[in-house]
Each structure stands twice: as C-alpha cells, then as structure tokens.
Amino acid sequence: MYSLHPAHRKNVTKMQSVFQTAISGILYLVCILISACAGSGSSGFDARAKAEQNAIAKVTKEGGCVDVENTVICAPGVNLANVSGINSDFLVSENAARLSIEPVSGARVSCLKNSDLQVCQIMVSVVPSDFAEGTQFFVSAHFKDTISWSNPIVLRPISSPGSSLSAVLTLETGSIMESSGFQIAVLVYGENVLLPENQGEVPLLADFFPELVYAVAAIEVEIVPNP
Amino acid sequence: MDQKATPFKGIKDIFYQTRVLMGREYTLKRFASEILGGRVEAVMLSYIEKGKRFPTEALVRRLAQVRREMPETLLVFLWRDRMLYAFSRELHKAIKGEDQASIKGLEQAEVAALISRAIAALPDDGTWIPLTRWQADLNRSILSLGANRPSGLLTTVMDILKTQGLIEEAEGKVRRLGGHYIAESPDEKHALAVEFCGIFTKGLLGKVVLKEQKTYLRNHYLQIPEDQIAAFYQKLNAAVNQLTTEFASEEGEAGKFLNVLITSSPS
Numbered sequence: 001m002y003s004l005h006p007a008h009r010k011n012v013t014k015m016q017s018v019f020q021t022a023i024s025g026i027l028y029l030v031c032i033l034i035s036a037c038a039g040s041g042s043s044g045f046d047a048r049a050k051a052e053q054n055a056i057a058k059v060t061k062e063g064g065c066v067d068v069e070n071t072v073i074c075a076p077g078v079n080l081a082n083v084s085g086i087n088s089d090f091l092v093s094e095n096a097a098r099l100s101i102e103p104v105s106g107a108r109v110s111c112l113k114n115s116d117l118q119v120c121q122i123m124v125s126v127v128p129s130d131f132a133e134g135t136q137f138f139v140s141a142h143f144k145d146t147i148s149w150s151n152p153i154v155l156r157p158i159s160s161p162g163s164s165l166s167a168v169l170t171l172e173t174g175s176i177m178e179s180s181g182f183q184i185a186v187l188v189y190g191e192n193v194l195l196p197e198n199q200g201e202v203p204l205l206a207d208f209f210p211e212l213v214y215a216v217a218a219i220e221v222e223i224v225p226n227p
Numbered sequence: 228m229d230q231k232a233t234p235f236k237g238i239k240d241i242f243y244q245t246r247v248l249m250g251r252e253y254t255l256k257r258f259a260s261e262i263l264g265g266r267v268e269a270v271m272l273s274y275i276e277k278g279k280r281f282p283t284e285a286l287v288r289r290l291a292q293v294r295r296e297m298p299e300t301l302l303v304f305l306w307r308d309r310m311l312y313a314f315s316r317e318l319h320k321a322i323k324g325e326d327q328a329s330i331k332g333l334e335q336a337e338v339a340a341l342i343s344r345a346i347a348a349l350p351d352d353g354t355w356i357p358l359t360r361w362q363a364d365l366n367r368s369i370l371s372l373g374a375n376r377p378s379g380l381l382t383t384v385m386d387i388l389k390t391q392g393l394i395e396e397a398e399g400k401v402r403r404l405g406g407h408y409i410a411e412s413p414d415e416k417h418a419l420a421v422e423f424c425g426i427f428t429k430g431l432l433g434k435v436v437l438k439e440q441k442t443y444l445r446n447h448y449l450q451i452p453e454d455q456i457a458a459f460y461q462k463l464n465a466a467v468n469q470l471t472t473e474f475a476s477e478e479g480e481a482g483k484f485l486n487v488l489i490t491s492s493p494s
Contacts (some may be wrong), residue, residue: 039346039347039348039349039350039351039403039406039470039475040347040351040406040471040472041341041343041347041406041408042406042407042468042471043342043407043408043409043410043419044340044407044408044409044410045409045410045416045419045420046407046409047410047411049409050391050409050411054392072387117469148457148458148460148461186240192449201457201458201461202457203236203457203460209413
C-alpha cells in the first residue's frame with residue numbers, strides 16, 4: 001500500500017474534506033440539473049426521412065411541389081405544369097394534370113373498428129385528372145412518431161374508368177392509441193414500371209420508387225365502433 | 228464522486244477536478260511534484276488536463292490512491308477515452324476519408340450529448356417555458372464540462388436545434404417542436420457516432436468492469452423473415468417512444484439522465 005509523505009498527509013486530509021464537501025455540492029448540482037429535465041428525446045442518422053417529412057410539411061403549408069433527391073412530393077390539387085423532375089410520360093396534358101385526395105390535410109376522420117380485431121379502417125379516395133391511360137395510383141399511410149410507411153395498396157375505380165378511385169386503408173389501433181396524427185401519400189406510377197406491391201413497410205417514400213407523390217398531413221383519427 | 232452529473236466526463240476532467248478541489252495553491256507544478264510524487268512533469272499534466280495526452284495507467288492508479296478510490300473506478304474513464312479516441316479516428320477516415328487524430332472528435336461528441344440534454348429539458352407536450360430558465364439549465368450542463376470545454380457551446384447547441392426545427396423561440400420563451408435530432412453533415416454524423424460509442428462503452432465497462440447494477444446491457448436476438456424487419460423496427464421504435472415518454476420525469480421532479488442506446492442489424 002502506498003503511503004504519503006508525512007508533509008502531505010495534512011493536505012490529503014484537507015483534500016478528503018474538500019471532496020466530501022464537493023460530493024454534497026455536486027449532488028446538489030445534479031438535483032438542480034436534472035430537476036429541469038421534463039421530457040425525452042432521441043437522436044439518429046436517418047436524414048433522408050427528415051427531408052421527406054420537411055417536404056411534406058412544406059407542401060402542406062405552402063402548396064406546390066418539392067424535389068427530395070429525385071422524389072417529387074406535391075400537394076393535392078397542384079397543377080403539374082412547370083414542375084421539374086416529373087416524368088411527363090404519364091401526363092396527357094402538362095397544363096392540366098392534377099389530383100385531389102379525400103381526406104384533406106388537417107381533417108378529422110373516423111376509423112371504423114372491428115370489435116374482433118385490433119385494426120380499424122378508413123376510406124381514401126382520389127380524383128385524378130388528365131393523367132395518361134395506364135397511370136397507376138397507390139396509397140400508403142404513415143403515423144406520426146413511427147418510422148415506416150405502410151405497404152402501399154392500389155386505388156381502384158369506384159364505378160367506371162375515368163372517375164374517382166378509392167381504397168380502404170387498414171390501420172392498427174395500437175398505433176392510433178400512441179398517436180392520432182397521421183399522413184397519407186398517393187404514389188403515382190406510369191405504365192410498365194416496377195410497382196410497390198407486397199413491398200412491406202419501409203422508412204422512406206423513396207423506397208417505393210414512385211414517379212410522383214401527393215401527400216396530405218396532420219390528419220386526426222378517431223376510432224369508432226363499426227355498427 | 229458522482230460522474231454521472233456531466234454529459235461527457237473524461238479522465239482529463241478527473242485530473243483537473245482533483246487538483247482544483249485541493250485548493251488554488253496547487254499549481255500544475257506543485258500538484259505534479261507533491262501529490263503525484265513527481266511521476267509526471269507539469270507540462271505533461273497540463274496536456275492531460277486539456278485532453279491532449281492520455282495519462283499512464285500507473286498515474287491513474289496513483290490518482291485513485293490520492294482520492295482514496297478503487298483504481299478501476301478511474302481507470303474506466305481512461306479506457307473509455309482510449310476506445311473513443313481510436314473509434315473517432317477510424318470513423319473520421321470512414322466518413323471523411325481523412326486520417327485525423329485529434330481530440331476535436333471527442334469535443335464534438337460533447338455537443339451531441341448536450342443536444343440530448345437540451346431537448347430533454349423541454350416539456351414533451353410542447354409547452355412554452357421561459358428561455359432564461361432553459362438556458363440556465365443548459366448552462367449548468369455546459370459548466371459541468373470543466374474549464375477546458377470548447378467555447379460558445381450554448382450558441383452552438385441552440386443554432387443546431389433551431390436549424391433542425393426542433394425548438395421555437397418567441398417573446399422570451401422557448402418550446403420544443405420535435406424530439407428527434409438527426410445528424411446531417413459529416414461533422415454532425417461523426418460527433419453523434421462518437422457519442423453513441425461513448426454511451427455504449429460506458430455501459431459496457433460499467434457492467435463488465437465495475438459490475439454496476441443500474442446499467443442494463445443485454446443482446447436480444449431472433450430469427451425473423453426479412454420482409455418483417457421493417458415492421459419489427461417500427462414496433463420497436465413505437466414501444467421505446469412510449470416507454471421514454473411514460474417514464475420521463477415530470478417538470479420539477481428529480482431523476483437521473485438515462486441514455487437508452489438501441490442497435491439492431493441483420494447478420
């Protein structure tokens with residue numbers, strides 16, 4: 001065991017006293033320090049997901065389109081004329097192509113819950129105008145605070161070709177309990193391109209390789225029993 | 228000594244803190260010769276306190292004797308710093324393609340750690356709180372980094388949070404708009420990666436060497452169909468979000484700052 005020179009013992013004793021005082025002081029500081037903590041958070045590297053979310057927030061607020069590293073994200077109803085980065089093969093007329101989505105951004109929708117299953121369903125409908133024949137539309141959903149977009153499902157004609165298209169989105173009620181805010185993305189594909197069927201959930205819209213995305217955001221879901 | 232009080236304490240801080248707590252009369256020269264028994268030159272001790280050189284294990288053991296602590300409680304700081312230094316250097320090559328050995332990476336990791344503190348110091352529900360109170364909280368974390376901390380940390384952290392749209396400031400108040408910080412630039416990625424490494428090595432050394440009971444360290448594994456991995460990650464993320472929100476201290480409640488580092492990757 002090491003022993004200090006007698007001349008230093010007094011200093012060490014003093015130091016121990018100082019340390020004891022310091023421990024009390026630091027513990028006090030810790031209490032002050034952490035008493036301010038009122039929340040939680042996280043950090044990570046998924047910058048592309050943030051860029052997509054920023055784009056959705058921007059088009060929801062300001063309209064128009066945003067190009068996120070070759071994935072063009074637009075607000076519903078936007079006129080595609082002069083929007084760069086869009087494949088024009090699926091546009092009949094560059095001046096007139098547009099699409100509307102129901103529900104709209106900020107809407108509150110009812111999600112019909114089946115009593116036997118932990119899921120509920122909502123209807124999504126779109127009305128495309130002046131898209132080329134063969135253009136295909138899929139819909140995917142994303143809950144706030146989760147990291148994935150749901151497996152896209154195809155939007156089919158409600159009645160006859162050329163009119164509105166619709167799909168029933170099935171949502172897990174567990175996710176809705178955690179957060180009622182969610183987003184919808186309508187993915188547009190031309191003819192003879194790779195479609196996102198059975199691709200599963202992915203963190204990025206870009207992972208579905210759409211040629212164009214229409215997004216609506218800040219939709220509030222309310223679960224209601226299916227009569 | 229409670230080392231958990233600071234966001235990112237290293238062996239340099241232990242040396243500096245010990246000398247300062249002994250009193251103003253203990254200059255580098257006197258501390259090196261009288262307390263450390265002349266085992267280190269004053270110039271080298273200065274480098275150690277600034278984090279520019281690592282002390283030897285023998286010197287750390289000597290310091291532990293002076294402080295009447297078990298050597299392992301201080302050696303883990305040295306071991307972690309060495310691991311982080313090596314990791315930071317290799318990561319710098321991987322991210323930037325440059326071979327750069329410096330302590331800057333560790334200083335940047337302190338910024339990443341402070342960002343976590345800054346976010347956690349704001350209410351989860353987005354309630355406005357006085358800006359001065361939040362800045363005072365953040366300043367306490369910054370001050371605890373010691374005298375050799377980089378300058379301008381408060382401004383740096385606030386600028387990053389504003390740029391990322393995570394906080395909003397108006398009329399002398401501040402609130403959080405988001406709770407997830409994303410490292411974007413190569414420097415930010417490097418800093419965050421070193422912070423993650425620091426969290427992991429602290430947990431690993433704490434559990435394996437110090438046998439800390441308050442550290443959770445476990446590898447969970449499973450066979451999973453490849454197309455279910457994204458769904459698994461989504462539910463994992465949702466479950467952890469729910470847990471951290473549920474257990475986070477209410478404003479004014481005491482508690483510890485708990486890091487929960489999760490990594491999962493298919494083999």
